Amino acid sequence: MISRKIKSQLAGGSQIRKMFEEGNRLKAIYGPDKVFDFSIGNPDLEPPHEVSDALADICSNPVPGMHGYMSNSGYESTRAMIAEKRSKESGLSINPGAVCMTVGAAAAMNDVLHALLDDGDEVIVLSPFFMEYNGYIANHNGKVVVVPTDENFMPVISRIREAVTDRTKAIIINSPNNPSGVVYPASLLKELNDMLKSFNHTIQVISDEPYIDLIYDGISVPCAMSYIDNIVVCFSWSKSLSLPGERIGYTLVSPKNADYDDLTAAIVISNRSLGSVNAPAIWQRVIEKSLYAKVDVANYEHRRNLLYSNITDAGFCAVKPNGALYIFMNTPAGLDDEEFADKCAAHNLLLVKGSAFACPGYCRLAFCVSEQTIRGSREAFFIIADELGISHRKAL
Ligand SMILES: Cc1ncc(COP(=O)(O)O)c(C=O)c1O
Known part of the structure; x- marks a missing residue:
């Protein structure tokens, strides 16, 4: 009954939406402070x-x-x-x-x-x-x-x-x-x-x-x-x-x-x-x-810095973003984005596969999440790096 075009869109679904739902499922099991959900780019600052x-x-x-x-x-x-x-x-x-x-x-x-x-x-x-x-x-x-x-x-x-x-x-x-x-x-x-x-x-x-x-x-x-x-x-x-x-x-x-x-x-x-x-x-x-007003951009920059440090200090690689709300990190050698995202999810760290952006070999993390989530996730990045044999660049 519905059009072929919409049927194929329905079949594709949204990766980001799926991760969002997975985040809610994990939070219900482990508690919100034990789940590090970087999957969705919903701006979390209040308007000015x-x-x-x-x-x-x-x-x-x-x-x-x-x-x-x-x-x-x-x-x-x-x-x-x-x-x-x-x-x-x-x-x-x-x-x-x-x-x-x-x-x-x-x-x-x-x-x-x-x-x-x-x-x-x-x-x-x-x-x-x-x-x-x-x-x-x-x-x-x-x-x-x-x-x-x-x-x-x-x-x-x-x-x-x-x-x-x-x-x-x-x-x-x-x-x-x-x-x-x-x-x-x-x-x-x-x-x-x-x-x-x-x-x-x-x-x-x-x-x-x-x-x-x-x-x-x-x-x-x-x-x-x-x-x-x-x-x-x-x-x-x-x-x-x-x-x-x-x-x-x-x-x-x-x-x-x-x-x-x-x-x-x-x-x-x-x-x-x-x-x-x-x-x-x-x-x-x-x-x-309010044409010339803006949200507190320095607040986003602070959180970008924290998340970028977690990723790179643990030993992973990413191009440092100059704008927007995301870090697009490289998946470690030998793993595709699906395998890496699954490995991260096993540590309650949720990110979106690069293939959702037509770019496998990377994963996206949104840093418009609480500072507590970013700080809490640091250990998980280090543990995942250990499991993959990646050397840390800085101490935990
Ligand atoms: C690159 C890009 N373009 C367009 C949009 C859609 O924005 P809007 O909420 O204004 O429709 C988004 C939303 O996240 C986006 O990331």
Whole structure:
């Protein structure tokens, strides 16, 4: 009865969700303090006070019509503020018409893919990648083309060039990246732009940016729009304001985009026809009042440092992430990600296999868990290293 497409998605299930359920099962048996669950990337910091202040203000000063239908792209005033902020960050002159408010980044990406894809059109994704992209692309009858990154999880321009065909409509980039946490340098974005523009049809870059505010070590994330012309940004406040349950984000088409007029109109109509209609009214108002606020990023950085030390002090290897909420560690030589994840689970240490991100040979750990969990897990990393004959780099 149900469609073949959904049937295959159901069969695939979600690895991350399965680990989440396994975590709950183990916690019920051993107690929550004996289970170290790094499987799910649910931002655990509370939103900054600007959010609750704005919400309280809006609720105590109701305005007639504030719950009514609106333009499918969202409130003009909200979009104008976002356009102003992103103009300052990118050095471009962005007007409110470039912005469409969406129900988070997931809806933003679905709007853009719906606007772009004809059946069988190809979308390049760079592994490791957020596996939900498979579903988003399938929703609009596109074909996923996976191109692996290098050993430091950086895109390889020559590999991308080789993957382009006449049917390539778009490439998705995600920096800071889930699951690797790497940030793409400006030089790489520029090279990507030059390479894509050497083809005689337009290839859109979809820049999935929910982690741009979660950035560590004092670095800054190069603004992809400043370096890439044919680009659409997908953003959400799920991470930067810790609002994943509220579902608020936007799409933004660069003023330099060759398809600017068609694409801005197509995204708005997609937002409507896919069923979001418009982004939540109250949350657009909240965003206006807390646009420059952020969660306590230093708190995430502290926990990243603790978890990274556990992994590397015990003797394992990982690229240190500069952003996002995850460490993508190498599985030790001789073990595949499935075997390593099982070994860790035997010590109540739960992580997600790299194959869930199209990148076997690694496992992902989310560090948006309590400091107590991270500290409590240190011994388990050391015991697992002992069992595998791996020498520690530091003492327990
Ligand atoms: C890389 C990436 N893109 C998009 C999303 C979806 O974000 P949202 O909650 O805004 O839909 C996530 C969520 O975890 C993500 O990690």
